[in-house]
Amino acid sequence: MAVGQCDFPIMHAVKGIKLGTSNAGIKQTQRDDILVIEMADTGCCAAVFTQNAFCAAPVLIARDHLTQEPRWLLINSGNANAGTGKQGLQDAFASCASLAGEVEGIAQQILPFSTGVIGEPLPVSKLTAALPAAVENLHETHWDRAARAIMTTDTFAKGASLVIEIAGCPVTITGISKGAGMIQPNMATMLGFIATDAKIEPALLQQCLSAAAETSFNRITVDGDTSTNDACVLLASGCSDAAEILADTPEYAKFAAAITTVCKRLAELIIRDGEGATKLIKIVVEQAQTSAEAVQVAKTIAHSPLVKTAFFASDPNWGRILAAVGRSGLEDMDLDKIEIYLGTVCIVENGGRSPGYTEQDGQRVMNQEEITVTVRLGRGEAREEVLTCDFSYDYVRINAEYRT
Amino acid sequence: MAVGQCDFPIMHAVKGIKLGTSNAGIKQTQRDDILVIEMADTGCCAAVFTQNAFCAAPVLIARDHLTQEPRWLLINSGNANAGTGKQGLQDAFASCASLAGEVEGIAQQILPFSTGVIGEPLPVSKLTAALPAAVENLHETHWDRAARAIMTTDTFAKGASLVIEIAGCPVTITGISKGAGMIQPNMATMLGFIATDAKIEPALLQQCLSAAAETSFNRITVDGDTSTNDACVLLASGCSDAAEILADTPEYAKFAAAITTVCKRLAELIIRDGEGATKLIKIVVEQAQTSAEAVQVAKTIAHSPLVKTAFFASDPNWGRILAAVGRSGLEDMDLDKIEIYLGTVCIVENGGRSPGYTEQDGQRVMNQEEITVTVRLGRGEAREEVLTCDFSYDYVRINAEYRT
Structure with missing residues (x-):
C-alpha cells in the first residue's frame, strides 16, 4: 500500500562502515532480524532518541554508551525490549556483552536498538546465538540486507544515499530507516542509521544530526503516537580522503544540507509506508x-x-x-x-x-x-x-x- | 453499533417548557430536522459553547443573544452553518427573526443552534418554511421527537430525566443530547439541551451548568476533534412550586448534583454511540x-x-x-x-x-x-x-x- 515511488535506491558503500545480518528467529520469521554495524576506529558517533518518558531498555543503554566512543551498533527487530523493567536493562546489556565477545571490543562500545512488540522479554539466547553469523558476514556492501533486517510492519526497505564533494574529494552519505506506525514527531518514532566517511568532530556531528532530525524525522506523523524506542544514529568513519569538516565553513553547510536531504528522504519513505496509507x-x-x-x-x-x-x-x-x-x-x-x-x-x-x-x-x-x-x-x-x-x-x- | 443499554428513558415533562419539531428537508431526509423550544417568560437561561477558535455562525449569534433573556431555542440538523462567513451570520440571524415573527417575540430572544455538514450555506428559506409547523406542535411532552430531530450520525435518540425534591416540592430535570463523532473535550463537541422547572437566578444557573459540563461533556472524547458548533443550554422555567434555589445552600448542592447526573448520562450516551464504537x-x-x-x-x-x-x-x-x-x-x-x-x-x-x-x-x-x-x-x-x-x-x- 506504499504511496508513490519507493524503490530501494543504489546504496553507495561508505568507507570504514560494514554491515552484517543474521536470522535469530525472534518473531519466528525466516528473514534476518539481527543487524550489526561496525565502524572503523577512526570514527565517531552521534544520536538522537525518543522523547517518550518511558524509554525502552536499549535506549537507556545506548544513551549511556554514546559517551564511550561506540564502534558497533546492534539492532534487532521483532521485540522492542520495552516495558520490561530491570530485566530488560540486563538483557540489553547482556546482548552488548555477547557482541563484544565476538568482535573483541567491550560492551560499552556497543549501542543496542530494538524494535517490535512492547512488553515481551527479549529472547537473549536466540539473539546471541545469531551474532556469530552476523559478524561473519560484515561487509561494506550489505546496506540492502541491513534495511530489510530492521523492518517490522514496513512493506518495503527504506534507504537513501548520496555522494557530495568536499574540497575536491568525494564524501558518501548512506542511510536506512524503518517505521510505519506509531509515528509522531519528537523524536521520530522510528529507527534510522546513517553513515558517512567524512572526518568530523563528535560535537559537530551531533549538532548536524540534531538539526537534520528536527526538520525531517520530527516533522512526520502517522498516528500521533511516539514510540518508546525511536532512535537515529549518524556514524562518521573518518575514512574519506576529504579534509576534516570544520564548524562555520561552507563545507560544513554543504555537508549538513546533504545529511538533511538524506534524513528527509528516509523520513518521507516512512510516511509513504504509513500503516494503511493510500495518500x-x-x-x-x-x-x-x-x-x-x-x-x-x-x-x-x-x-x-x-x-x-x-x-x-x-x-x-x-x-x-x-x-x-x-x-x-x-x-x-x-x-x-x-x-x-x-x-x-x-x-x-x-x-x-x-x-x-x-x-x-x-x-x-x-x-x-x-x-x-x-x-x-x-x-x-x-x-x-x-x-x-x-x-x-x-x-x-x-x-x-x-x-x- | 451502540455499546450497552441506550434505551430512550421515560422523559418527565418540565413545567413551562414546550418543544415542537418539523421537517424542513435540509438534508433531504423524511424525518424532522427542526426543533423549537419555548420557555415561559418566568424563566432564565445558561449556556456553554465550543472552545474552537472558529465558532460557527449560530454559536456567535447565540452567545450574543444569551444576554438578552432568551425564551426560545431554534435548532436545525443537517447543516452546521459553519465556515460560512458573513453570509452565515446573516442566515443565522434571519432564522431567528423568522421564528420571532411566528412566536411574537424578538430575534434577540432566540438562540440558534445548527449541526451537520460544515461549509454549506444554510438553506434559510427551507428552514423558515418549516417553522410554523414546529411552532404549531409545541408541547411539554415532545421530548422524544425533540431528541430525534437533532440527530445527525447518531444511531439512537439520547435523553435523561429525573425528579428531585427541593424543600418538599418536586423539581424536574430533563435533557437531550446529540453527537457521535468530532467528540473531544473543551467544550463537548455536541449539542445538549437541558431544562428544569426550578426557580434560580441566571448567574447561579450558569455556575451550575459550567461546573456540570466540566465533569461530563468535557470529559468525553471519540476522536479528539472539537467541533465548531458545540453548545449546551440549561433552561430554568421557574414554574415549579419549589422555593427559589439560592447559592451556598444544601438545596443548591442537591440541584447541582442532579444537573451533573443528567449531564453525565447525556455525555456517556454520546460515547456509547461513538462512531463505529464497539466498546x-x-x-x-x-x-x-x-x-x-x-x-x-x-x-x-x-x-x-x-x-x-x-x-x-x-x-x-x-x-x-x-x-x-x-x-x-x-x-x-x-x-x-x-x-x-x-x-x-x-x-x-x-x-x-x-x-x-x-x-x-x-x-x-x-x-x-x-x-x-x-x-x-x-x-x-x-x-x-x-x-x-x-x-x-x-x-x-x-x-x-x-x-x-
Whole structure:
C-alpha cells in the first residue's frame, strides 16, 4: 500500500562502515532480524532518541554508551525490549556483552536498538546465538540486507544515499530507516542509521544530526503516537580522503544540507509506508508568528482522524481542516485572515468558503495520490511543513491484528 | 453499533417548557430536522459553547443573544452553518427573526443552534418554511421527537430525566443530547439541551451548568476533534412550586448534583454511540499531582489510535497504554512508581509488566464491552476520569462516507 515511488535506491558503500545480518528467529520469521554495524576506529558517533518518558531498555543503554566512543551498533527487530523493567536493562546489556565477545571490543562500545512488540522479554539466547553469523558476514556492501533486517510492519526497505564533494574529494552519505506506525514527531518514532566517511568532530556531528532530525524525522506523523524506542544514529568513519569538516565553513553547510536531504528522504519513505496509507499529505503552514506555532497548527491538522479519513475518501471536506485549525490552540486567531489551499485551489478565505471554489476543483486535487494542504495564518512570517498520510480501513486492520 | 443499554428513558415533562419539531428537508431526509423550544417568560437561561477558535455562525449569534433573556431555542440538523462567513451570520440571524415573527417575540430572544455538514450555506428559506409547523406542535411532552430531530450520525435518540425534591416540592430535570463523532473535550463537541422547572437566578444557573459540563461533556472524547458548533443550554422555567434555589445552600448542592447526573448520562450516551464504537472505555488516572495533569494523561491515552485499535481488537496490548502515558508530557515522571490496571488486573508495576500478569487475565477484561483502565501515577492525590470508545473499521467507514 506504499504511496508513490519507493524503490530501494543504489546504496553507495561508505568507507570504514560494514554491515552484517543474521536470522535469530525472534518473531519466528525466516528473514534476518539481527543487524550489526561496525565502524572503523577512526570514527565517531552521534544520536538522537525518543522523547517518550518511558524509554525502552536499549535506549537507556545506548544513551549511556554514546559517551564511550561506540564502534558497533546492534539492532534487532521483532521485540522492542520495552516495558520490561530491570530485566530488560540486563538483557540489553547482556546482548552488548555477547557482541563484544565476538568482535573483541567491550560492551560499552556497543549501542543496542530494538524494535517490535512492547512488553515481551527479549529472547537473549536466540539473539546471541545469531551474532556469530552476523559478524561473519560484515561487509561494506550489505546496506540492502541491513534495511530489510530492521523492518517490522514496513512493506518495503527504506534507504537513501548520496555522494557530495568536499574540497575536491568525494564524501558518501548512506542511510536506512524503518517505521510505519506509531509515528509522531519528537523524536521520530522510528529507527534510522546513517553513515558517512567524512572526518568530523563528535560535537559537530551531533549538532548536524540534531538539526537534520528536527526538520525531517520530527516533522512526520502517522498516528500521533511516539514510540518508546525511536532512535537515529549518524556514524562518521573518518575514512574519506576529504579534509576534516570544520564548524562555520561552507563545507560544513554543504555537508549538513546533504545529511538533511538524506534524513528527509528516509523520513518521507516512512510516511509513504504509513500503516494503511493510500495518500501522502504535506501540511504547510505559512504566515505564522513563530516556527513552533506553525508546527502546532500543522500537527493538529495532521493528527485529526476526521481530516485523515476525509483524505482516505478523497472527500474535499475542507470544513474539517478549518475546524482543526480552529482547535489548534493559537491565541487571538483572526479567522478573516486565514486562507486554506488544497494544492493550488483556494478553499477558505475571509472566514468562509472561497467564492471561486467549486467542489470539482477540490475533488480534482483530492483524487491525487500526493496532496499539499497550505494554511496561511496571516499573522507572521514563519513557515513549517509536516508530512502525514491518510487513515484507512487498513490502518485499523494492521493495528488491530498486530499481535495476532 | 451502540455499546450497552441506550434505551430512550421515560422523559418527565418540565413545567413551562414546550418543544415542537418539523421537517424542513435540509438534508433531504423524511424525518424532522427542526426543533423549537419555548420557555415561559418566568424563566432564565445558561449556556456553554465550543472552545474552537472558529465558532460557527449560530454559536456567535447565540452567545450574543444569551444576554438578552432568551425564551426560545431554534435548532436545525443537517447543516452546521459553519465556515460560512458573513453570509452565515446573516442566515443565522434571519432564522431567528423568522421564528420571532411566528412566536411574537424578538430575534434577540432566540438562540440558534445548527449541526451537520460544515461549509454549506444554510438553506434559510427551507428552514423558515418549516417553522410554523414546529411552532404549531409545541408541547411539554415532545421530548422524544425533540431528541430525534437533532440527530445527525447518531444511531439512537439520547435523553435523561429525573425528579428531585427541593424543600418538599418536586423539581424536574430533563435533557437531550446529540453527537457521535468530532467528540473531544473543551467544550463537548455536541449539542445538549437541558431544562428544569426550578426557580434560580441566571448567574447561579450558569455556575451550575459550567461546573456540570466540566465533569461530563468535557470529559468525553471519540476522536479528539472539537467541533465548531458545540453548545449546551440549561433552561430554568421557574414554574415549579419549589422555593427559589439560592447559592451556598444544601438545596443548591442537591440541584447541582442532579444537573451533573443528567449531564453525565447525556455525555456517556454520546460515547456509547461513538462512531463505529464497539466498546465503552473509562480511563481513570489517580495519584496525579493536579487534576489538570490527570486529565492530560487520561486524554493522551484516550486519543491514541494505537490504544483504540487494540481495544477494538480486544488485544491486551498494554505496551501501547504504557507508551501513551510516557508521551503525555508530564515532567519528572517516575516509571517505577506507575501502576496500570485493566479492570482489576494489574498489568504494569515497577517499570515493567506485572510479575503476576498473564495474557489470559488481560484477555478476560478485554473481551468485555465496558472496560476501565486505571493508571496510578504515584505522585499526588488528584483523580480524574475520561470516557472514550474504541476505533473500528466503522469509524473509518462512517467518516469516509459522511458526505457521500
